[in-house]
Amino acid sequence: xxxxxxxxxxxxxxxxxxxxxxxxxxxxxxxxxxxxxxxxxxxxxxxxxxxxxxxxxxxxxxxxxxxxxxxxxxxxxxxxxxxxxxxxxxxxxxxxxxxxxxxxxxxxxxxxxxxxxxxxxxxxxxxxxxxxxxxxxxxxxxxxxxxxxxxxxxxxxxxxxxxxxxxxxxxxxxxxxxxxxxxxxxxxxxxxxxxxxxxxxxxxxxxxxxxxxxxxxxxxxxxxxxxxxxxxxxxxxxxxxxxxxxxxxxxxxxxxxxxxxxxxxxxxxxxxxxxxxxxxxxxxxxxxxxxxxxxxxxxxxxxxxxxxxxxxxxxxxxxxxxxxxxxxxxxxxxxxxxxxx
Amino acid sequence: xxxxxxxxxxxxxxxxxxxxxxxxxxxxxxxxxxxxxxxxxxxxxxxxxxxxxxxxxxxxxxxxxxxxxxxxxxxxxxxxxxxxxxxxxxxxxxxxxxxxxxxxxxxxxxxxxxxxxxxxxxxxxxxxxxxxxxxxxxxxxxxxxxxxxxxxxxxxxxxxxxxxxxxxxxxxxxxxxxxxxxxxxxxxxxxxxxxxxxxxxxxxxxxxxxxxxxxxxxxxxxxxxxxxxxxxxxxxxxxxxxxxxxxxxxxxxxxxxxxxxxxxxxxxxxxxxxxxxxxxxxxxxxxxxxxxxxxxxxxxxxxxxxxxxxxxxxxxxxxxxxxxxxxxxxxxxxxxxxxxx
Numbered sequence: 133x134x135x136x137x138x139x140x141x142x143x144x145x146x147x148x149x150x151x152x153x154x155x156x157x158x159x160x161x162x163x164x165x166x167x168x169x170x171x172x173x174x175x176x177x178x179x180x181x182x183x184x185x186x187x188x189x190x191x192x193x194x195x196x197x198x199x200x201x202x203x204x205x206x207x208x209x210x211x212x213x214x215x216x217x218x219x220x221x222x223x224x225x226x227x228x229x230x231x232x233x234x235x236x237x238x239x240x241x242x243x244x245x246x247x248x249x250x251x252x253x254x255x256x257x258x259x260x261x262x263x264x265x266x267x268x269x270x271x272x273x274x275x276x277x278x279x280x281x282x283x284x285x286x287x288x289x290x291x292x293x294x295x296x297x298x299x300x301x302x303x304x305x306x307x308x309x310x311x312x313x314x315x316x317x318x319x320x321x322x323x324x325x326x327x328x329x330x331x332x333x334x335x336x337x338x339x340x341x342x343x344x345x346x347x348x349x350x351x352x353x354x355x356x357x358x359x360x361x362x363x364x365x366x367x368x369x370x371x372x373x374x375x376x377x378x379x380x381x382x383x384x385x386x387x388x389x390x391x392x393x394x395x396x397x398x399x400x401x402x403x404x405x406x407x408x409x410x411x412x413x414x415x416x417x418x419x420x421x422x423x424x425x426x427x428x429x430x431x432x433x434x435x436x437x438x439x440x441x442x443x444x445x446x447x448x449x450x451x452x453x454x455x456x457x458x459x460x461x462x463x464x465x466x467x468x469x470x471x472x473x
Numbered sequence: 474x475x476x477x478x479x480x481x482x483x484x485x486x487x488x489x490x491x492x493x494x495x496x497x498x499x500x501x502x503x504x505x506x507x508x509x510x511x512x513x514x515x516x517x518x519x520x521x522x523x524x525x526x527x528x529x530x531x532x533x534x535x536x537x538x539x540x541x542x543x544x545x546x547x548x549x550x551x552x553x554x555x556x557x558x559x560x561x562x563x564x565x566x567x568x569x570x571x572x573x574x575x576x577x578x579x580x581x582x583x584x585x586x587x588x589x590x591x592x593x594x595x596x597x598x599x600x601x602x603x604x605x606x607x608x609x610x611x612x613x614x615x616x617x618x619x620x621x622x623x624x625x626x627x628x629x630x631x632x633x634x635x636x637x638x639x640x641x642x643x644x645x646x647x648x649x650x651x652x653x654x655x656x657x658x659x660x661x662x663x664x665x666x667x668x669x670x671x672x673x674x675x676x677x678x679x680x681x682x683x684x685x686x687x688x689x690x691x692x693x694x695x696x697x698x699x700x701x702x703x704x705x706x707x708x709x710x711x712x713x714x715x716x717x718x719x720x721x722x723x724x725x726x727x728x729x730x731x732x733x734x735x736x737x738x739x740x741x742x743x744x745x746x747x748x749x750x751x752x753x754x755x756x757x758x759x760x761x762x763x764x765x766x767x768x769x770x771x772x773x774x775x776x777x778x779x780x781x782x783x784x785x786x787x788x789x790x791x792x793x794x795x796x797x798x799x800x801x802x803x804x805x806x807x808x809x810x811x812x813x814x
Contacts, residue, residue: 133474133600133601134600134601134602135601135602136552136601136602136603136604139552139576140552140553140576140603142600142602142603143602144600144602182796183796185792185793185796186796211477211480211481212481212663216579216581218562219790219792220561220562220790220791220792221559221561221581221583221788221789221790221793222581222788223788223789223790223792223793223798225581226666226788226789226801227793227798227801229666230666230668230801233665233666234665235480235481235662235663235664235665236663236664236665236666236803237580237582237589237592237593237663238557238580238581238582238583238589238788238803239578239579239580239581240557240562240563240566240579240580240581241578241579242562242579248578248579251578252578252593252596255593255596255597255600255602256596258600258602259474259475259483259485259596259599259600260474260475260476260477261475261476261477261483261484261485261596261599262477262481262483263477321576322553322576322577322578323576323577324574324575324576324577325567325570325571325574325577327571447562447563447564447567447579448562448564448567449560449561449562449564450561451526451560451561451564452526452562452564452568455523455524455526455527457564457568460567460568460571462577462579
């Protein structure tokens with residue numbers, strides 16, 4: 133049985149193992165610093181499909197397929213898949229997963245979805261009623277820009293705080309195995325919505341940083357640990373602006389200094405100097421593709437022993453922004469452990 | 474520990490009790506057959522807010538508040554709330570729940586959300602790591618029409634198969650108590666996406682019926698039960714057209730006749746003759762407000778002992794429809810039991 137460590141914070145007894153993981157990305161991501169870690173890189177932004185939305189579904193489909201294949205698990209052995217995305221009514225997931233015929237739990241966590249899906253997939257296994265589950269998510273630069281900002285043809289100027297939505301998808305296959313195989317999910321924390329009245333939809337990092345600060349602070353308190361207990365505290369997609377704000381907030385509000393162990397998927401995926409991405413990467417696919425390639429691979433190889441993965445999401449829509457609403461942020465945390473070399 | 478009865482079908486050990494439930498609806502719903510069962514009826518379609526989206530958030534907020542109050546639970550005692558809705562990026566839930574400061578798991582299941590949220594809230598409790606959880610969802614006729622169909626001012630003609638999106642919200646508070654208090658969640662089934670190539674966005678019942686048929690058939694098989702073992706098999710919002718298709722499909726494909734125990738929230742909430750709703754009610758708030766008032770109250774009073782609640786969702790968006798895609802359906806099931814008088 134899981135142990136309640138605090139409100140929304142639990143320690144899993146079954147330690148679901150990540151028995152397979154895969155990341156599939158677009159051309160720009162395939163030219164970045166993590167290029168060699170991805171399982172598949174598409175050269176064409178439509179992936180041969182006739183719309184960007186369908187392209188996003190294909191990214192997800194391929195990521196799930198590859199993760200299952202690497203886990204040596206047939207799709208019929210999967211008891212549940214948890215996924216969601218940024219598109220209206222999460223059509224990236226519904227259409228991407230339609231053909232798998234796996235029981236499906238649809239999620240909406242904006243860019244925090246990879247952590248949310250890992251949490252749901254872990255809880256399902258922890259109950260004992262599900263043997264094997266999959267956590268996944270996706271995003272696509274063009275489908276997101278078109279939906280949230282401007283038509284791409286318009287060629288709008290991006291602000292310095294703007295982040296670049298990652299074209300990519302990540303998937304992880306979880307299973308409770310007889311022996312504890314690295315990497316595994318040890319603890320998790322379901323985050324709380326936090327709204328600091330940020331209204332600039334081109335500064336997502338600032339909108340999400342307060343939620344990340346609360347989640348990290350709550351998790352460290354509930355687990356009675358300090359940043360130095362982790363090899364890496366990895367936020368989802370705060371980017372360069374949001375990451376700096378997070379570090380400052382944690383020092384000012386909680387006297388916690390994470391600088392020596394902190395990194396952010398939005399800072400890792402692109403080369404800031406060479407790739408013109410302004411404040412870094414974002415989108416559900418950002419943390420998903422970084423976690424499900426470079427990070428999990430590094431845990432598996434023994435480079436990292438304890439990674440606190442904190443994916444962050446901005447829970448707004450273009451309608452809420454046009455109606456003058458601020459941007460509520462959320463951050464969910466998953467502690468992934470392995471046998472450090 | 475939960476028992477795996479089949480793929481996606483589990484029997485809970487902890488039998489989470491529904492210790493509080495509430496339904497808040499709009500004027501039209503308050504004039505229907507279930508009028509006296511609702512906890513709050515708004516006379517004004519904007520609920521005093523300055524947009525329909527904000528009105529929807531208020532419906533959800535009030536339903537959760539009332540459910541907590543009826544359960545005699547303070548919001549600080551809730552370990553997690555699971556919710557989602559039909560609005561782009563689920564802003565009904567994010568903004569409606571923002572002020573509660575409860576750990577939040579965002580969901581997207583379209584009109585199946587009430588069952589999906591009950592499943593997630595139950596799984597969380599079943600792990601042992603969460604003491605008290607809330608399941609909720611909402612919909613609003615005007616915010617849905619505006620987003621999915623036409624501006625209301627256009628006064629578009631509705632087709633005979635069209636359903637009327639319910640303005641309403643339902644919430645249920647779950648807790649594992651020392652003794653088994655009626656009503657409680659006994660078993661659940663996470664549904665699989667099913668797509669029968671329906672492309673008519675004005676015939677949601679037809680798009681969702683195949684998924685409901687699969688879920689009911691799978692659940693009965695996995696639990697080795699027959700329709701006669703239940704006092705009520707209650708589908709979410711198939712309406713009059715979809716319900717008839719469901720019954721026919723189950724007979725043709727599975728030789729299962731549910732007619733004597735089947736009803737549908739979309740048929741229960743409005744008076745077909747008096748209220749001009751064509752094929753019945755729909756929307757996340759339809760099954761949520763019917764379940765969290767009339768049905769749970771009837772279990773509590775001893776009228777029903779075993780209710781199989783099967784909420785159905787159509788996983789499309791206006792973009793997927795415009796791109797020529799068919800409408801994938803999904804249905805999740807929750808078996809709610811009580812002490813029948």
